[in-house]
Amino acid sequence: MVLSDVDIIKNLGERIGIYPFCEDNVKGASYNLTASKFAWRDDELVHPTEDNKIILEPSSTTLVMTEEAVWVDSSLAGTYHSKVRLVSKGLGHISTTLDPNWVGPSLISVHNYSEDAYHLSVGASFVTLIFDNLLTPSTKASTNTPGRAGLVREHSDEFEEWLEDRNEKEKILTKLKGSSTYKDAKQKITSPWKEFYKQFWFWLIMWLVAWLLILGGPLCVDSFKKLHPNLNYICEHAPTFLVGVPALLALFRIEQRRS
Numbered sequence: 001m002v003l004s005d006v007d008i009i010k011n012l013g014e015r016i017g018i019y020p021f022c023e024d025n026v027k028g029a030s031y032n033l034t035a036s037k038f039a040w041r042d043d044e045l046v047h048p049t050e051d052n053k054i055i056l057e058p059s060s061t062t063l064v065m066t067e068e069a070v071w072v073d074s075s076l077a078g079t080y081h082s083k084v085r086l087v088s089k090g091l092g093h094i095s096t097t098l099d100p101n102w103v104g105p106s107l108i109s110v111h112n113y114s115e116d117a118y119h120l121s122v123g124a125s126f127v128t129l130i131f132d133n134l135l136t137p138s139t140k141a142s143t144n145t146p147g148r149a150g151l152v153r154e155h156s157d158e159f160e161e162w163l164e165d166r167n168e169k170e171k172i173l174t175k176l177k178g179s180s181t182y183k184d185a186k187q188k189i190t191s192p193w194k195e196f197y198k199q200f201w202f203w204l205i206m207w208l209v210a211w212l213l214i215l216g217g218p219l220c221v222d223s224f225k226k227l228h229p230n231l232n233y234i235c236e237h238a239p240t241f242l243v244g245v246p247a248l249l250a251l252f253r254i255e256q257r258r259s
C-alpha cells in the first residue's frame with residue numbers, strides 16, 4: 001500500500017529517514033527529491049554553473065545525485081518517478097526502485113531526449129519517490145553503496161565529505177530528528193489533546209509511584225503529620241495534587257519538546 005502524506009510524516013524518524021527534510025516536498029502520496037550540486041556525465045563530474053544550474057546536455061545522460069539521503073526499514077520499499085514538468089521538456093522517464101533497508105542519497109539518471117540543453121537548478125525537485133508498505137518485511141539487506149557512488153568514477157574530496165555525512169541510518173536519523181523542519185511537521189499531525197493524554201498518563205503513573213514510595217509511608221504516620229502541617233495540607237488536597245502535578249509535568253514536557 002502506498003504511503004500518503006500523513007503516513008510519510010507519521011513514519012518519519014521511525015521507519016523512514018529523509019535528510020534534509022522539507023515539508024513542502026511531501027506531496028499527496030509521495031516525496032519530491034531535489035538535485036544536489038553533484039552530477040556526472042561520461043563518468044566525469046559536471047560542475048554547476050555560477051548561477052547554480054546543472055546543464056543537462058541534449059541527447060546525453062547525466063547522473064544527478066539527490067540532495068536527500070533516504071533510509072527505509074525492511075518493511076518499506078519504493079519507486080522513483082519522473083516529474084511531468086521535466087518530462088514535458090523532453091527529459092527521460094525515470095522508473096527505478098528503492099529497496100527495503102536502503103541508506104543514502106540516490107543517483108538519478110536523467111536522459112535529455114530533446115535538442116536543447118536543460119538547466120536544472122541545484123535544489124530544485126526533479127524526481128518523485130513513492131513509498132510502499134510491504135505486507136511482510138523483507139529478509140534481504142540492501143547491498144548497494146550509499147549514493148551508488150560505485151557507479152561513478154570521478155569523486156572529489158568535497159563529494160566524499162558530503163557523502164560521509166549521510167551514508168548511515170543513524171547519521172540520517174540523528175540529523176533528521178534534530179531539524180526544526182522535522183519537529184514542525186510532526187507537531188502538525190499530532191493532535192495537542194492526544195499528545196497531552198499520552199504525557200499525562202505517563203506522568204500520572206510516575207507520580208503515583210513516587211507518591212507511594214517516597215511520600216506514602218510518612219504521610220500515614222499521624223505524629224509525622226502533626227509535626228509537618230504542610231504535609232497535612234497535601235494529604236487533604238491529595239486529589240488536586242494527584243491530578244495537578246502530572247498535568248503540569250505533561251504540559252511542561254510538551255512545551256519543552258516544542259521548543
Ligand SMILES: O=c1ccn([C@H]2C[C@H](O)[C@@H](COP(=O)(O)OP(=O)(O)OP(=O)(O)O)O2)c(=O)[nH]1
Pocket residue numbers: 080096097098099100102105106107108109142144147148
Ligand atoms: O534511480 C535510482 C534507483 C535506485 N537507487 C538506489 C536505491 C535502491 O535501493 C538501490 C538499488 O537500486 P536497484 O534495485 O535499481 O539496483 P539493483 O537492482 O541492485 O541493480 P543495479 O545494481 O544493476 O543498479 O539504488 C538510486 O540510487 N537511483
